[in-house]
Amino acid sequence: MADLTLRGLTVTSGDRVLVRDVDLDVAAGERVLLVGPSGAGKSTVLRALAGLLDDEVDATGDVRLDGRAPAPGEIGLLVQDPLDAVVAETAGRDTAFGPENAGRDRARTWREVARAHRAARFTAGRDREVATLSGGERQRLALAGTLAADPAVLLLDEPTSMLDAPTAAAVRAAVLDAVREPSRTRSLVVVDHDLAGWAPHVDRVVVLGADGRVAADGPPAATRTGDDLWWPGRGAPDPVDVPAGLLAPVLAVAGDALRGEGLGLVATRRSLRPRPPVTVLAGVDVRLPAGALTPVTGGSGSGKSSLLRVLAGLVRPTGRLLAAPELAGARGRRTPHAWTSAELAARTGWVPQFPEHTFVAATVAEEVDVTARVLGRGSARGHVLLELLGLAGHAHLNPFRLSGGEQRRLALASALAAGPAVLLADEPTVGQDRGTWAVVTGLLAAAARDGAAVAVSTHDERLVGGARGVHLRAGTTAVRGEAA
Template identity: 40%
Template sequence: MAIIGAEQTPGFPTTAPHHCAPAAVPRGARVQAQGWGWKHAGRDRPAVAGLEMDIPAGQRVLLVGPSGAGKSTVLHALAGVLDGGDEESEQTGTLLIEDIPAGQQRGVAGLVQQDPESQVILSRVGDDVAFGAENLCVPRAEIWDRVRGALQEVGLGPEEGITLDRDTSRLSGGQKQRMALAGILAMRPPLVLLDEPTANLDPEGVLEVRDAVMRLVERTGATLVVVEHRLDVWAEHVDRMLVLEPAGGISHDAAPAELLAPGPVRDELAAAGIWVPGYVPEPVELESRALRRVVEHSDEHDPRSSSVSDASNSAVLLTGTGLSVSREPRTPGWRRRFSAPPAPAQTDLDVELDGGSAVVVTGPNGAGKSTLLLSLAGLIPVHAGMLAAGAALKGPRGADLPDDPFRWKAADLVSRVGTVFQEPEHQFVTTTVRKEVLYGPQHARDPRSGERLFTDEEAEQMADDLLELLGLTHLGEMNPFTLSGGEKRRLSVATVLAAGPDLVFLDEPTFGQDANTWAVLTGLLRRLVAEGRSVVAVTHDRDFIDVLDARVVALR
């Protein structure tokens, strides 16, 4: 959550700020851009340029565009959270809210950001949701009624087992996204800014959250600007659709029904990567030299055997019997030693993963999907049961490895098992995009000899190939944390594939992707499965499941 004009004092949620933001705009807020543009520090070209728009107070707007078009930049500028004091950043034109520069407005905008982790402020759910309203000097007696109502609206009430004192660190990614929106509902700001607010939600939660937003703007008259790649969720509920061009301004501005009707404009939008309703792109059949080199390098240095295809489609890579999984440590720390131990996220699970297979784990938010993924990937220990890697995954060089991948050294794990986290930032460890992709192959080791599996030249070639395949070559020298959400997701996939693992786990792999980048990503993963590697994904993306012809494991 981002709020404007608040003294933010994490850790003191029940103490009102000394200086409250003035309630200058009682209902909706007018937004105007006049030749506005922004170039991020270190970039050669602007994220947005020549933006012209006038959004009347109370209007509901869907802001769309290809991945990297600058949609999040516009929302962050309206919320006043771009760093205007950075000497390397450049701003042109004007961006106004109620005739005041957006960066100077106070108490007007509420922002739900793309990354749920980045907006958790306090350690308890109730305090976190109350934070914005407190900083806007809502009377204390009114705040908690707002908080309870907002949590109920987004599906995080007592019926779902979420109490006001629930530890925010125990929420799933989707639940954190709901909590962030609840904070905005409790604030009731005149300008509501939502950056892919449904990206991590289960199908039921998508509709629940959308309807909660629409009730808020209907009740308060707030102006709504929402960024979302999948247009069908919002198209019938907004007044206007603005289409951003990469590094440019607005290419189309009209009612969604007009832009999305069959005809040349709809075809143009689909070709640009816009997810027009009813359109699902075909996965790109990747036959490039870059892809062939990626597969050949991985096979040549596969720690299992000399040829991955020898074991594909038949060998068992990983087996789990009677598994119980949880993110809580098996031995609680002193702070929780005297409280009741939390229940595991899932219990009594039996799992078998074969070579050359695609598996998708589905289920409602909070069901433990990400926890199961991290447990199977050897990144957190299982709480009960047995998890064992098969001989096909260990390979002849790893015959002496323990059965449980959690006990493997990082250098042994990286060339066998790769994991794409739900939050891409959690796996970035270097200062540039190119170094990030190089990190895996540079650290992959033979478990017996300790020698590197890839030479420097091979690692460099692998990085070049993956950056080319995933459309990231032009960003090679950029800091990973400055990329757009969709670009970060593709980078996180590249970093994992660079070490040539035989078993790849992905948490929400298509998050933040436009239709064109989605087609490339799914084409790459489908090709890897066809070459004998295995993919296990957590996703709510039905189209992803279909194109990979994946086996579905539904958690409850």
């Protein structure tokens, strides 16, 4: 066991201060929850502790483990975006990376891989291609890779953010089991907006303020500062009011904007070694009425993101998917996968699970306007959306310098700025505090109110409420009725 100390951490990126004068002490075996509003610098603190700050930031401060510089592998970090942790084609090889680099023999390495997969509740199998995993499955695989390296200190950045409630509880239990193993007691620092889930299991809560400084540090029951945080017992705030007509679609639709019958999708990948195809959707029926928000729910790995990609026209499904006559493309084509890129952009706004996949511009201001500008639709909405989403002050920054929650809000603003008739948002409330959650949900509701067909893939019960939508079960059936 080892004591972890951080002294005087200040990190700046250009003219933006990410964190300022942060001190942190984590005793051997202690469990600490690090919280704060979106953009407060939580991920930056974890990266500093792990020695993984990039060269584009300026940092001062000192990290010590038992009074010395940490050795490689002693501090393990699960990053916020699981794609950043992928190093191999298959799940088993990916998890084996840590033990192999520690010089363990083949037999022991694969025992560690199996143990780590069980601990992280990763059930897809060690031969599964990483590229075919859902976001939640990748999150559990990344956790397994961190556990397999057997660190003395475990740093977790939003480890349950993209998981359904039962899976999140199982992964949380797995983490706690891992840090309390009889043969290897570890220290834990976890960043998560789910305070209610973690508070009963941690020794301390450290709160970062919006200015990047430590605002509070103490036992969970006594540390309740910060109105924007999801403290246990705090209900969801009311969605913010959005000016009427701000998000009206350029192409108005009456009735169903999209209707799918018997939709299916099989994931295949070309590689040097043949890989069996993976069925991710089969027999899915869905309709997206204009002027309504349709939730897409289901367990982790059930195919929600794949369904949104089908509806966005990004992949060709089996079955039948038709758009409204008002959205027909050139030569009257009503099948989204047959539309040109320009036709897709003019009709559909897509906010993927990993929002950085959509970024193409050098600054936030340029990013929010790029689609509208290319389509010749002007840029009046972009600035208003940045103001509403708390991003106007970051307009000059590169989108990749934003926090995870800020990137997700920017992707939503960029999708809405072009006035789409169909908005497809994948886990749009992940990484949001109560204040930014209220803005995101307000914009989703306003887009539907103004006439767009809005579909939201989510595990967020506060967002779903009692709305009727599509519920997926292992990608093989779609159930109409009350959402989850």
